[in-house]
Amino acid sequence: MTTYSHSRVSTYENCPYKYKLQYIEKHKPESPTTIEAFMGSMVHETLEHLYRLKKFKKRVALNVLIKFYRDLWGKNYSDDILIVKEDKEKVGAENYRKMGEKMIKDYYERLKPFEDMTILGLETMDRMTLPDGNQWHVRIDKFACDDEGNYYVCDYKTNSRMKDQEEADEDRQLALYSIWVKDKFPDAKSVKLIWHMLAFNKDAISERTDEQLEKLQQDVCNIIKEIENAKEFPTNVTALCNYCGFKSECPSFKHQAELEKIETVKEFKEDAGVKLVDEFSEVKKTLSELNKKEDELKDKLVQYAKQFGIDIVYGSNMKAGVKEIDKVVLPENKEELIAFLKEKGIWDGISMINFMGFQSKVLKGELGEEVREKVDVVKDHRLSLSKRKDVEEE
Numbered sequence: 025m026t027t028y029s030h031s032r033v034s035t036y037e038n039c040p041y042k043y044k045l046q047y048i049e050k051h052k053p054e055s056p057t058t059i060e061a062f063m064g065s066m067v068h069e070t071l072e073h074l075y076r077l078k079k080f081k082k083r084v085a086l087n088v089l090i091k092f093y094r095d096l097w098g099k100n101y102s103d104d105i106l107i108v109k110e111d112k113e114k115v116g117a118e119n120y121r122k123m124g125e126k127m128i129k130d131y132y133e134r135l136k137p138f139e140d141m142t143i144l145g146l147e148t149m150d151r152m153t154l155p156d157g158n159q160w161h162v163r164i165d166k167f168a169c170d171d172e173g174n175y176y177v178c179d180y181k182t183n184s185r186m187k188d189q190e191e192a193d194e195d196r197q198l199a200l201y202s203i204w205v206k207d208k209f210p211d212a213k214s215v216k217l218i219w220h221m222l223a224f225n226k227d228a229i230s231e232r233t234d235e236q237l238e239k240l241q242q243d244v245c246n247i248i249k250e251i252e253n254a255k256e257f258p259t260n261v262t263a264l265c266n267y268c269g270f271k272s273e274c275p276s277f278k279h280q281a282e283l284e285k286i287e288t289v290k291e292f293k294e295d296a297g298v299k300l301v302d303e304f305s306e307v308k309k310t311l312s313e314l315n316k317k318e319d320e321l322k323d324k325l326v327q328y329a330k331q332f333g334i335d336i337v338y339g340s341n342m343k344a345g346v347k348e349i350d351k352v353v354l355p356e357n358k359e360e361l362i363a364f365l366k367e368k369g370i371w372d373g374i375s376m377i378n379f380m381g382f383q384s385k386v387l388k389g390e391l392g393e394e395v396r397e398k399v400d401v402v403k404d405h406r407l408s409l410s411k412r413k414d415v416e417e418e
């Protein structure tokens with residue numbers, strides 16, 4: 025049995041390829057962390073420190089706490105921490121340090137003297153057993169209760185997007201922890217899930233019913249089953265790739281990473297891959313211009329033929345036939361037409377397979393093994409051309 029966590033399952037959901045590198049092949053990322061995650065962990069450690077001192081009834085002044093944060097940052101910061109290119113140019117690491125500092129100050133001022141709840145655990149390191157026998161990692165930033173039997177599962181969020189109520193009500197991470205709380209503390213009258221959205225100095229709060237928790241556990245077991253049965257781990261290119269530490273190993277970014285090591289424009293232009301894509305894009309551009317030109321010429325020839333009442337136009341070596349033909353245009357509501365043709369008994373003789381729809385259903389296994397065995401599934405390649413967003417236009 026394996027120990028899963030919210031971040032492990034989310035990695036698979038966001039990019040199966042990254043999951044394979046990180047959790048199956050256990051590769052080390054090229055940067056130890058991103059600046060966002062680093063700032064988040066410095067803020068977490070500082071707030072943990074605050075509550076640990078409070079536990080021993082020690083007074084913690086804000087300036088002492090800020091000094092703790094600054095020292096912690098200085099001791100742990102390293103130049104190989106990943107800062108997304110645009111952020112590096114615009115703001116830099118120092119700005120992130122200041123952002124974290126402001127979050128701590130705001131939190132401190134809002135919640136001092138921190139006696140609204142009794143702290144039961146900080147950065148918990150427990151596990152719970154899922155219905156499928158796998159383990160789930162329970163890591164709660166701040167776990168607390170009050171005198172009325174309410175328990176609080178609190179998470180510090182340092183990201184710059186406020187969690188709205190709908191998102192809080194659908195969040196998997198803290199919701200699963202409430203199962204652990206209910207199991208460990210049967211006296212719990214309620215388990216409140218609280219996200220301290222530190223960048224906004226606000227909280228998002230949610231709670232789950234037993235039925236919702238039951239369904240959630242089942243959903244998680246289903247995803248785990250999918251992960252454990254997965255045979256292919258495709259890449260999934262999204263905005264999150266900017267923060268991925270495996271770009272130089274990823275098929276979608278390996279070439280880009282190689283190109284970044286090249287120092288001269290001449291060398292860059294001589295790269296075999298660069299040459300092929302440049303040539304391919306030139307050909308595509310020419311083809312699209314030619315297609316446009318072909319359409320224009322067709323229109324002009326039709327006009328010319330109509331004007332002189334002719335149906336063959338003669339050139340130097342070739343001639344162009346211009347015949348008026350009838351074309352059937354299908355109605356918007358195709359279902360109605362199909363139903364009509366079926367009713368008339370003429371559908372079977374004229375229907376054509378919607379190949380794209382058929383292919384997608386076969387590949388997803390929606391048509392069953394019997395249909396799958398009637399066709400061959402082979403490897404093919406689809407080529408697409410798009411603009412590189414990471415380079416300036418020439």
Ligand code: SF4
Binds near residue numbers: 039042268269271
């Ligand atoms: S760079 Fe993107 S696509 Fe590649 S492994 Fe990382 S997350 Fe996946």
